[in-house]
Amino acid sequence: MGTGTKGETAEPDWVGLPGGLLGLRRLLLVIWTVVLTVATAVPLGLLAGPAWAVCALFWPAVLVWGWVMVGRNWRSWRYAERADDLLISRGVLWREQTVVPYGRMQLVEVTSGPLERRFGLASVQLHTAAAASDARIPGLVPAEAERLRDRLTALGEARSAGL
Incomplete structure (x- = not known):
């Protein structure tokens, strides 16, 4: 069990994907x-x-x-930023929840293919040391994708430096 701090027991603030x-x-x-x-x-x-x-x-x-x-399927995608990690949840029949600790992130990319650009969308791709734990958040507004990339990169650097 956790230590009972507010960050560990509170329900995370989930963010859904935009309609684009x-x-x-x-x-x-x-x-x-x-x-x-x-x-x-x-x-x-x-x-x-x-x-x-x-x-x-x-x-x-x-x-x-x-x-x-x-x-x-679109309604099932959501993500939440917590103090020490990022949660990504998806799936209708088979629910899948990925937890990516900030200190384990090695690379955070924002990608946008031709169709995504046409619809004003971008995806955030998270790479970790273990290839199986890479995670992706599709269909974000580019400004939100860039904000998330910058925040996750800063948190990842701080956690890996032991701050």
Whole structure:
């Protein structure tokens, strides 16, 4: 058990992801659904007849299911900064919580691919000595990602120096 200090017993202040990531993922889902629907309907309609083209309606059904699942997954992502470590929680069916001690961080990166930049998003990638414990927080606003990077880097340097 802990020593009973407030920092160890209090519930952390969780921060969820902004809505831009949800919008990006749903847009990609719609684009892929349209492509797969057309790629299924056209060949089936031309080669097997129009009645078989109805099989392409499978993909819009996947879209409806995927729309709900993407939303649930997005809501499951959250992070919390504590005194000695960073918590990252994610997952709907299988919940996963990663604890990254500030003193173990070796590198904190902010990355943003072309689609992320288009939606005004960035990701924070945390690297530790153990490759299996690397962690990532996707879909942040770039200013928040940079603030988090700077804070985690400063805390990591202070903890590794023994301050």
